[in-house]
Amino acid sequence: MCGIAGVLHADPKQPVDPETLVAMAAIQYHRGPDGFGYRVEKDRGVGFSHARLTIIDLDENRGRQPFASQDGNLMLAVNGELYDYKRIRTELTSRGAKFRSKSDSEMVLHLYERYGLEETLKQMRGEYAVALYDRAKDRLMLIRDRFGVKPLYWTEVNGKIVFGSEIKVLFAHPDVPRRFNAQGLYHQLMQTVVPGTTAFDGIHQVKPGHVITFERRHGKFEIKDERYWDMDFPLLSERGEPEDDEVYIEGVRRELMEAVQLRLEADVPVACYLSGGIDSCITLGLSAANQQSPVKAFTIGFDNKDYDETPIAKEMAESVGADQDIMRLNADHLYDNLVETLWHAERTIYNTLGVAKLLMSRHVNQAGYRVVVTGEGSDELFAGYPAFRRDMFLHGLDHMDPAERASWEQMLAESNKLFSGAMLAENELDDPALSDLVGFTPSCLQPWLATAAHVPGLMSGAMREQVQGYEPGRAIAEALDGDMIEGRHPLDKAQYVWIKTMLEGQILTWGGDRVDMANSMEARPPFLDHHLAEFATKIPPSMRIRGRTEKYVLRESMKGLLPKVLYEREKFAFMAPPAHTDPKKWAAMKALADEYLSDEAIEAAGLLDPAGVKALFALHEAEDTSASTQVQLDAVINHMIGVQVLHSHFVAQDVPALARRKAQELGWAA
Numbered sequence: 001m002c003g004i005a006g007v008l009h010a011d012p013k014q015p016v017d018p019e020t021l022v023a024m025a026a027i028q029y030h031r032g033p034d035g036f037g038y039r040v041e042k043d044r045g046v047g048f049s050h051a052r053l054t055i056i057d058l059d060e061n062r063g064r065q066p067f068a069s070q071d072g073n074l075m076l077a078v079n080g081e082l083y084d085y086k087r088i089r090t091e092l093t094s095r096g097a098k099f100r101s102k103s104d105s106e107m108v109l110h111l112y113e114r115y116g117l118e119e120t121l122k123q124m125r126g127e128y129a130v131a132l133y134d135r136a137k138d139r140l141m142l143i144r145d146r147f148g149v150k151p152l153y154w155t156e157v158n159g160k161i162v163f164g165s166e167i168k169v170l171f172a173h174p175d176v177p178r179r180f181n182a183q184g185l186y187h188q189l190m191q192t193v194v195p196g197t198t199a200f201d202g203i204h205q206v207k208p209g210h211v212i213t214f215e216r217r218h219g220k221f222e223i224k225d226e227r228y229w230d231m232d233f234p235l236l237s238e239r240g241e242p243e244d245d246e247v248y249i250e251g252v253r254r255e256l257m258e259a260v261q262l263r264l265e266a267d268v269p270v271a272c273y274l275s276g277g278i279d280s281c282i283t284l285g286l287s288a289a290n291q292q293s294p295v296k297a298f299t300i301g302f303d304n305k306d307y308d309e310t311p312i313a314k315e316m317a318e319s320v321g322a323d324q325d326i327m328r329l330n331a332d333h334l335y336d337n338l339v340e341t342l343w344h345a346e347r348t349i350y351n352t353l354g355v356a357k358l359l360m361s362r363h364v365n366q367a368g369y370r371v372v373v374t375g376e377g378s379d380e381l382f383a384g385y386p387a388f389r390r391d392m393f394l395h396g397l398d399h400m401d402p403a404e405r406a407s408w409e410q411m412l413a414e415s416n417k418l419f420s421g422a423m424l425a426e427n428e429l430d431d432p433a434l435s436d437l438v439g440f441t442p443s444c445l446q447p448w449l450a451t452a453a454h455v456p457g458l459m460s461g462a463m464r465e466q467v468q469g470y471e472p473g474r475a476i477a478e479a480l481d482g483d484m485i486e487g488r489h490p491l492d493k494a495q496y497v498w499i500k501t502m503l504e505g506q507i508l509t510w511g512g513d514r515v516d517m518a519n520s521m522e523a524r525p526p527f528l529d530h531h532l533a534e535f536a537t538k539i540p541p542s543m544r545i546r547g548r549t550e551k552y553v554l555r556e557s558m559k560g561l562l563p564k565v566l567y568e569r570e571k572f573a574f575m576a577p578p579a580h581t582d583p584k585k586w587a588a589m590k591a592l593a594d595e596y597l598s599d600e601a602i603e604a605a606g607l608l609d610p611a612g613v614k615a616l617f618a619l620h621e622a623e624d625t626s627a628s629t630q631v632q633l634d635a636v637i638n639h640m641i642g643v644q645v646l647h648s649h650f651v652a653q654d655v656p657a658l659a660r661r662k663a664q665e666l667g668w669a670a
Contacts (some may be wrong), residue, residue, distance in 0.1 A: 002031055002032040002048055002050055002052050002053050002065070002077075002078055002079045002080075002165075003025065003028035003031030003032050003050070003051040003128060003158040003165040003166065003169065004048065004049070004065075004078065004131055004152075004163075004164065004165050004515075005021065005024035005025055005028070005048065005049045005050070005162070005163065005165070005169045005172075006046070006047060006048055006049065006075040006077065006131050006140075006162075006163050006164070006244075006360035007020070007021065007044065007050040007160055007161065007163075007173065008046045008133075008140045008161040008214060009045030009046070009159060009160045010045075010159040010160065010216055010219050010220055010221055011045060011219055012043065012044045012045040012046075012138075013043075013045065014045045014159070014160075014506050015045065016040050016045060016046060016047035018038060018040055018047065018670030019486075019660070019663075019669075020172070020173055020294075021038040021040070021047050021048070021049035021664070021670070022036065022038055022049060022133065022500070022663050022668050022669060022670050023656065023659035023663050024049055024052070024164055024169045024171050024172045024173060024662045025037075025038065025049040025050060025051045025663075025668065026660075026662040026663035026666055026668050027052055027166075027167050027169060027171075027172045027655070027658065027660060027662055028051050028164070028165055028166055028168070029666060030054065030344070030517060030518055030519065030520055030522075031051050031079070031165060031166070031517045032050065032051030032052040032053045033051070033053065034052045034053055034451055035050065035051075035052045035064060035481045035559065036049065036050060036051050036067060036240070036668050037049065037050045037064045037065050037665075038050070038279060038313065038670065039066040039068060039075055039226040041075065041135065042132075044135060044138070046075070046133055046140065046212075048065075048076075048077045048133070049066070049077070049141050050064075050065035050066055050530065052064065053066065053089070053370065053434050054083075054267075054268075055081070055266050055267060055268055055370065055371060055521050055522060062077065063573060065077050065078065065105065066104070066218070067106050067109055068107050068270060069096065069113060070136070073113075073134065073135045073136050073383075074104070074109050074112065074113065074132065074133065074134060075133040075135075075498065076106075076108055076109050076130070076132050076133075077130070077131045077134070078105035078106075078128060078129070078130050078576060079128065079129045079148070079152075079165050079290045080106060080126060080127045080128030080129060080145065080150045080325065080538065081126045081127055081128065081263075081287065081522070081524065082104040082105065082107065082124055082125065082129075083104075083125045083126045083128065083262035083265065083529075084125050084262060085104035085107055086265075087601060088107050088111070088123060088514060088596070089107055089270075090506070092107060092114070092459060093111045095112075095114060099111040100380055102425055104126075105340040108124070108130060109130065111123055111124075112132065112134075113533040116131070116257070116521070117141065117211070118310070121143070121211070121228045121229075121622075122542045124143075124145075125260075125262075125529070125530065125531070127145050127149035127150050127524065127528070127649075128143070128144075128145045128146075128150055128615040129142075129143070129144050129151065129152035130143040131143075131152040131163060131198070132143075132552075136546055138215060138216055139213055139214070139215050139613070140161065140215075140402075141211055141212070141213050141214075142154060142163055142206050142211065142212045142214075143206070143209055143210075144205075144206040144207065144209070145208065145209075146208055146229045146528075146530045147208050147209075147377065147499070147503065147504065147508065147528045147530075147533075148205075148207070148208030148209075148504035148508055148534070149164060149508050149512070149513060149525060150165070150504075150513060151165055151205070151509065151513060151514070152164075152165060152204075152205065152206040153165075153166065153167050153170055153198065153203055153204065153206070153515060154170075154204055154206065154212065154263045155176055155202045155203050155204065156221060156223075157175050157176055157177065157202065157358070158175045158203070159210035160175065160177055161214050161218075161221065162175070164438070165320065166346060166537050166649070167198060167203055167346045167406045168346065168512075168573075168649075168650065168655060168659075170203060170341075170654055171650055171655040171656070172656055172658075172659035173495075173656065174335045174656040176202075176203075176656060178200065178204065178650050178651050179201045179426060180199055180200060180201065180607060180643070180646075180651070181197075181198075181199065181200060181201040182459075182463045182466035182467050183197075183467060183470060184197060184198060184199040184200060184201075184457055184458070185199060185459065185465075185607060185643060186197075186452075186470060186472060187472060188332060188347060188348045188452045188476075188569075188639055188641070188642065188643050188646075189348070189350075189451075189454075189455045189459070189636065189639045189640065189643065190448050190449070190452045190455050190472060190504065190636075191350050191448040191451065191503075191635060191639065192445060192448040192449075192472070192476065192502070192583045193347065193480040194472075194475045194476055194479050195207060195347055195476070195480070195500055195501065195504065195506040196479060198346075198347070199346075199347060199643070199646060201350075202652070204280070207227070208500075209227055209228060209229040209230055209378070210225060210226065210227050210228065211225075211226050211228055211372070211505075212224070212225050212226075213226070213491065221515060223338075223515075226513040227481075228372060229530065230484055231484070231488050231495075231496055231499050231533060231537065232484065232534075232537060233422055233474070233484075233488045233489070233492035233495075233537045234537065234538065235487040235488065235517035236488060236489055237436070237487065238488075239540065242540040242543070243542065244541070245553075245556070248538075248539050248540075248543050248553050249553055249556045249557045250540075250557070251539075252535070252536070252553055252554060252557040253557040253558070255525065255529070255531055255532040255535050256282070256286065256527070256557070256558075256635065257286060258292065258529075258531070259526035259527070259529035259531070259532050260287060260373065260526045261281060261286075261290055262287040262529070263373055263524040263526050264287060264290055264291070266371050266559055268369075268370055268371060269296070269368070269369055269371070270287070270363065270369075270371045270372070270373060271295065271296035271297065271369045271371070271373075271403070271441055272284045272287050272296070272297045272298070272322070272372055272373045272374075273298055273300060273372050273373070273374045273523070274297040274298065274311070274317060274322070274561070275299065275300070275301045275309050275313055275375070276309025276311070276313045276326065277309070277314035277375060278318075278378075278555065278558070278562060279310075279376075279377075279379070279384075279527065279552070279553065279562075280313075280374065280375035280376075281316040281490055281529075281561075281562060282315075282378070282554070282558050282561060282562070282577050283316070283373045283374065283375050283463045283475075283526060284316060284320060284322060284373075284420060285316070285319075285320050285561040285562070286526075286561070287358070287373055287521065287560070288320040288321065288322060289320075289486075289561075290569075290641050294321050294323045295320070295322045295323070295346055296322070296323050296325065296369065296419070296667075297313075297317050297322040297323065297324045297325065298325050298327065298360060298363065298364050298367075298369075298372065299314075299317075299324060299325070299326045299327070299358050300315045300323075300326075300327055300329060300357075301326050301327065301328045301329065301357050302329055302356075303328070303329065303330045310339070311655070312563075313326075314482075315563050315613070316328075316562075316563060318361055318641070323370025325363075325367065327359070327360055327363045328664070329356055329359065330584070332512070333359065334353075334355045334356060334585065334588070335355070335585065335588035335589050335591070335592055336588065336646070337358060337359060338352065338353045338355055338592060338641070339356070339592075339645050340518075340543070340639055340643045341355045341358045341362070341510070341515060341518075342513045342642055342646060343649050344358065344515055344517075344518040345509060345510035345514045345515065345579075345641055346514065347412075347505075347509065347510060347646070347652075348638065348639040348642030348643055348646065349510045349639075349641075349642060350634075350635035350638055350639065351635065352460070352638075353511060353586075354510040354511055354515050355515075357515040358518050358519070359517040361515055361516045361517075361519040361521040362518075362519045364519070364521050365519040365520055365521050369521070370520060370521055370522060371521070371522045371524065371612060372516075372522070372523050372524070373506055373523075373524050373525075373526060374523045374524065374525050375388070375527065376507055376508065376511075376512060376523070376525040376527065376528065376529030377503070377525045377526075377528035377533075378527040378551065378554065380495060380498060380499050380527075380528075381495075381527055381532065382534040382536065382539075382550075382551040382553060382554045383491055383535055383541075383542050383545050383550055383551065384550050384657060385444065385495075386424055386443075386617065387442065387446075387494065388443075388444075388491060388495060388498075388544075388545065389493050389500075389541055389545060389550060390424065390443040390489055390549065391442060391491065391493075391494040392442050392491045392494075392541065392545050394440070394443075395440050395490035397441065400517070401470060401562055402563050413614075420496075422643055424443060424447060425452075425627060426447075426450070426525050426626065426628040426632070428446070429441060429449055429450050430446070430660075431449055431472075431473030431477075432473070433471060433473050433474035433476075433477040433478070434473045434474075434476065434477045435475045436477070437482055437489065438477075438485055438493050438494075438497060439493065440490070440493075441473070442493070442494045442497040442498070443494065443499070444494065444497065444498045444502055444544060445476070445497065445501065445502075449472065449473055450632065451632055451635065451636055452472050452473075454636055456635075457609065457614060457615065458608055458609060458612040458613040458636075458640060459608065459609060459612070459617065460602075460606055460607055460608055460609050460611065461604065462586060463607060464609070471659075476501065479500075480496075480497065480500055484496060485497075485516070489541050489543065490574055491541040491545065492537075492541070494568070499586075511670065512525075515589035526656060539553055539590045563639065568580050583585070589637065590637075592641050593617075593637065593640075593641060596644035596645055596648075597640060597641060597643050597644060601644060602644070604652075605643075605646060605647040605648075605651075605652075607643055607644070607645055608640060608643070610642070613640060615617060616633060616636060619633060620633040620634075620637070
């Protein structure tokens with residue numbers, strides 16, 4: 001687990017500055033505090049750098065990246081973990097490969113040399129972001145894992161490609177402009193980001209399951225963006241008659257057990273995150289079954305009982321003999337650490353869960369751990385979110401009789417109260433572009449599309465002018481692949497849209513990698529193993545949601561592992577309490593707003609409109625504003641503070657100078 005960076009000039013005669021590469025590594029020191037490396041191909045105008053976190057092969061010199069092939073043709077930098085690597089190494093060694101390290105990352109070189117890119121991608125299993133330069137073909141390849149667990153950004157500027165694991169890595173290069181994009185600002189204020197985009201002008205993400213190839217042609221770049229994997233649900237016409245329930249139950253059990261076993265492989269101790277949900281409890285239970293010594297389990301406890309899951313987490317920890325460590329958080333702890341969290345997240349966040357996760361990763365690191373197994377991805381594969389139940393009910397159960405429909409309506413109304421305004425819209429919303437693409441507007445996007453009504457009034461005049469007539473729902477729809485949606489079951493469609501938007505843009509960024517790696521802590525999500533995911537696409541919708549029970553097939557597959565209270569429990573989204581639910585938290589939020597949303601701060605950044613900001617606060621505090629609307633407006637306030645903080649971090653601050661100073665402090669030099 002590491003951070004990568006690099007530069008490729010359109011003119012191969014243009015040299016890459018080694019000091020800039022080192023600075024790009026230094027600014028992501030938190031991703032790799034155990035050392036750095038860089039490599040420059042002087043006659044090819046290309047160079048990579050790398051900040052290393054040692055997890056596999058602890059030898060400082062042997063595992064140092066970037067790697068190069070023996071003949072000097074290939075250069076490689078990897079961030080992440082590749083599983084099942086021992087089997088692959090054995091096979092490659094039998095075919096004459098000579099490894100210089102015990103690292104899982106090095107095998108990419110040997111796979112590519114012998115089998116080419118297509119077969120290499122098939123063999124890569126895990127969470128990774130990869131940069132690979134092929135000298136013979138004069139080709140740079142940027143590869144991102146199938147779900148986007150690991151981040152990877154790039155930009156083209158002044159005749160060069162600049163890439164890195166984080167946006168600040170690109171900003172550490174002095175030629176990369178640091179300014180907000182008007183459409184990016186729009187989406188930061190409404191939460192849902194268009195896949196492949198960021199808040200900043202010219203800064204792109206490599207999409208999950210994609211390879212971007214850069215080849216030089218007559219002093220210019222030929223850029224190809226190709227998908228190598230997707231969550232491919234079967235067409236309704238191809239599903240046929242379902243198998244017996246036990247086929248799916250046993251299949252989930254088999255694939256998940258293997259995924260967990262692979263993610264326990266490390267040269268350092270591996271712990272677990274444990275909430276009160278079935279997902280993290282399952283990963284803990286399976287981890288405990290695979291280890292002889294007690295598993296270390298880390299739990300976050302909130303001071304608001306409506307959001308606190310520690311009682312159930314304790315029961316699970318006791319049932320498997322885990323060594324549980326509970327970190328209690330008070331409401332006023334969270335906003336105190338929001339500014340730091342946004343430095344790492346590099347995007348706005350609607351809920352202070354991201355702050356809680358950052359504090360937890362720090363706690364885990366201080367306890368001597370740098371790897372945890374987590375439960376992310378379970379809801380995406382097995383339809384665990386309330387939005388999926390709503391879409392299943394509204395669009396996938398047309399055959400229900402009136403009595404059954406009334407029962408569902410009552411159940412949804414009761415179980416969705418806590419999510420209204422955040423994970424579910426208060427009122428049904430239809431977006432024409434998304435409805436044209438999907439057949440309906442997915443419930444997971446509706447609360448954020450609802451907030452879009454507030455956004456133009458919040459933007460400064462200059463920014464607002466640039467988004468006149470802009471339709472955020474259409475922009476999201478146009479970024480999705482209609483071929484992967486057309487002809488699928490409504491539940492499949494809803495899950496696919498969530499995976500491409502909320503999972504990658506939220507859960508795996510400010511709820512995952514960015515706040516975990518802020519403290520040099522690697523999170524491994526076995527539910528996002530692509531072998532398990534491919535099996536999950538074949539599971540009938542009625543096995544994912546059966547009656548009132550979400551994730552039915554997963555519950556049944558792990559029935560003997562889970563305590564009864566957890567097996568029978570409905571889905572509970574892991575969130576921090578919204579600001580307005582606690583006077584201390586509201587006061588802490590207002591203190592930040594006084595600093596970052598003052599008229600002076602707003603004028604200096606040029607992003608927001610002071611009158612619009614004041615009007616939104618007035619709406620939040622109005623007596624006739626509903627609780628659900630307050631939850632929604634809490635999110636918008638967090639986003640307003642967030643864009644101002646991001647401006648101070650990345651636009652107002654001299655990031656290249658900061659990166660150079662960091663390199664000097666660390667003693668890292670070219």
